[in-house]
Amino acid sequence: MWRRSGSRHGAADLAAAIELGVLDGQLPVGTRLPSERELAEALDVSRTLVAAALDRLRDAGLVASRRGAGSWITKPRGRTPEPVSPDVPQAIDLVRAATPAAPGVLAAVDRARLLLVDELGRHGYTGTGLPALRERIAARYTARGLLTSPGQILITNGAHHAFVLVLRMLTHPGDRVLVEQPTYPNALDAIRAAHTTPVPVALGEHGWDLAGVEAAVRQTAPRLAYLIVDFHNPTGYRLDASGRAELGALLARTQTHAVVDETFVELDLEGDDGPPPLAAFAGDWAITVGTVSKSHWGGLRIGWIRAPEDLATRLTSARFASDLGSPVFEQLVLAELFDAGDPDPAARRAVLRSQRDALTEALRRELPDWRFRVPSGGLSLWCRLPEPMSTRLAIAAANHGVQITPGSRFSAQGGLEHWLRIPFAQPADRLADAVTRLALAAASVRAQPADDLPVA
Numbered sequence: 001m002w003r004r005s006g007s008r009h010g011a012a013d014l015a016a017a018i019e020l021g022v023l024d025g026q027l028p029v030g031t032r033l034p035s036e037r038e039l040a041e042a043l044d045v046s047r048t049l050v051a052a053a054l055d056r057l058r059d060a061g062l063v064a065s066r067r068g069a070g071s072w073i074t075k076p077r078g079r080t081p082e083p084v085s086p087d088v089p090q091a092i093d094l095v096r097a098a099t100p101a102a103p104g105v106l107a108a109v110d111r112a113r114l115l116l117v118d119e120l121g122r123h124g125y126t127g128t129g130l131p132a133l134r135e136r137i138a139a140r141y142t143a144r145g146l147l148t149s150p151g152q153i154l155i156t157n158g159a160h161h162a163f164v165l166v167l168r169m170l171t172h173p174g175d176r177v178l179v180e181q182p183t184y185p186n187a188l189d190a191i192r193a194a195h196t197t198p199v200p201v202a203l204g205e206h207g208w209d210l211a212g213v214e215a216a217v218r219q220t221a222p223r224l225a226y227l228i229v230d231f232h233n234p235t236g237y238r239l240d241a242s243g244r245a246e247l248g249a250l251l252a253r254t255q256t257h258a259v260v261d262e263t264f265v266e267l268d269l270e271g272d273d274g275p276p277p278l279a280a281f282a283g284d285w286a287i288t289v290g291t292v293s294k295s296h297w298g299g300l301r302i303g304w305i306r307a308p309e310d311l312a313t314r315l316t317s318a319r320f321a322s323d324l325g326s327p328v329f330e331q332l333v334l335a336e337l338f339d340a341g342d343p344d345p346a347a348r349r350a351v352l353r354s355q356r357d358a359l360t361e362a363l364r365r366e367l368p369d370w371r372f373r374v375p376s377g378g379l380s381l382w383c384r385l386p387e388p389m390s391t392r393l394a395i396a397a398a399n400h401g402v403q404i405t406p407g408s409r410f411s412a413q414g415g416l417e418h419w420l421r422i423p424f425a426q427p428a429d430r431l432a433d434a435v436t437r438l439a440l441a442a443a444s445v446r447a448q449p450a451d452d453l454p455v456a
C-alpha cells in the first residue's frame with residue numbers, strides 16, 4: 001500500500017506514508033500509534049523496519065514515544081503543520097477540484113432574501129426539501145431524458161451527504177460496495193466508515209471495462225455500486241450512451257443498486273449535451289445523486305437524491321436520525337439560480353478550457369515524461385508518473401508550497417503510486433506556477449539518496 005513495488009526504501013516509505021497521513025489530516029495530533037509489533041504484523045514487515053520508520057518520524061518531530069506509554073502523533077517541529085490548509089499564503093491548493101462561485105450567485109442571494117419573507121412565517125423544517133426546488137430539479141431530469149416527479153427528489157446537504165444517506169439505508173456492516181478504481185476518496189472513506197468493504201474495478205485506458213464490472217458483480221455480489229459516469233473523478237472519463245445501456249442492463253439483470261454520482265455532469269468543456277442519465281437505462285436500480293457544488297458554488301452545500309418515490313420517502317425518514325433538513329435560505333437561492341439559468345455557459349466553458357490547456361501545456365513543457373489524457377470535462381487531469389512516487393512527491397510538494405493529494409487516496413486498497421490527480425480549477429498563471437513547483441518537487445524526490453535500510 002505505502003511501499004513502492006520492489007523498493008529498497010521500506011522505512012522511508014512507511015515514514016512518508018505516516019507523514020502524509022498527518023499532513024492530510026487523517027492522523028490528527030494525539031493519535032496513538034499501534035505498538036511496533038502490532039504495526040509490523042499488520043503491515044507484514046519486520047519490526048526493524050517499523051522501528052527505523054518511527055526513528056525517522058521522531059527525528060522529524062512528528063511522533064513522540066515514551067517507554068510504557070507507546071507512540072503518538074505530535075505537532076511537527078520546525079515546520080508549519082498547516083501547509084495542507086489552502087489559507088496559508090503562497091500555498092497553492094491542488095487538493096480541491098472546485099472553482100470559486102459562478103457568476104450570478106450574489107444576485108440570486110439578493111432575490112432569495114425577498115422570498116425568505118414568506119418562509120419566515122413557517123417553521124423552517126423542510127424535510128424532503130422546498131417544493132419549489134424539488135420541482136425544478138425534477139424538471140431538469142425530465143429535460144435530460146429521465147422522466148422525474150418532485151416526489152422522487154430529496155434535498156440534501158451536498159452530493160456527499162446524499163451518498164452517505166443512501167449507503168446507510170441500503171447497506172449493512174460487512175456488505176461489499178463496488179467502486180471504480182480510482183475513485184473519489186471521500187466516498188471510499190464513507191464506505192469504510194459504514195463498515196462496508198469497497199470492491200474496486202479498474203478503469204482501463206479507455207474507461208469502463210464493463211465485462212470486468214460484470215465479473216466483479218458476479219464474483220462479489222456487492223450490495224451497492226458507487227459510480228461516477230459523467231466526468232469521472234479523478235480520470236475525467238464519461239460513459240457513452242451505448243455503455244450506459246449495457247451498464248444499466250447489467251445492474252437490472254444482477255439486481256444491483258447503484259449510486260450514480262453526477263457531481264461533475266454540468267462541467268463539460270466542449271458544450272456537448274451528453275447522453276441521458278444512467279438511471280434512464282437502469283430503471284429503479286440507479287439512485288442518482290446531484291449537487292451544485294461544482295456548477296455553482298460548493299458553499300451553498302445543497303445537493304439531492306433522485307430515487308424511486310418509496311425509497312425517497314424512506315430516505316427522508318432515515319435522514320432524521322442524523323439531521324433534520326437542509327437550510328431554507330440556500331434552497332431558495334438555488335431555486336433562483338435555476339430560474340435564472342447560466343447567463344453565458346460558453347464563456348464559463350472557455351475559462352475552464354483555458355485553465356485545462358494551461359495545465360497541460362505547463363506539464364508538457366516542464367514534466368515531459370508525465371503522461372495524461374486530456375479530458376473533455378470535469379476539473380482534473382489524472383497523470384501517470386514515470387516512477388511510483390506519488391506519496392513522496394505529495395510530501396515534497398508541500399515543502400515547495402503545493403498541496404496535492406497522492407494517487408493512493410483514490411484507491412480502495414492503496415497503491416496507485418504511479419498516479420497523481422492535478423485539478424485545473426485555478427487561474428492559468430497559478431497553475432503554471434504550481435507545475436514549476438511540482439517539477440522542483442519531482443526532481444528532489446528523484447534525487448533522494450538510496451536508503452540502505454534492509455527491507456523486510
Ligand SMILES: Cc1ncc(COP(=O)(O)O)c(C=O)c1O
Pocket residue numbers: 097157158159160161184228233261263290291292293298302303
Ligand atoms: C465525485 C464527487 N462526489 C461528491 C463530491 C462532493 O460534493 P458536495 O460538495 O456536493 O458534497 C465531490 C467533491 O469534490 C466529488 O468529486
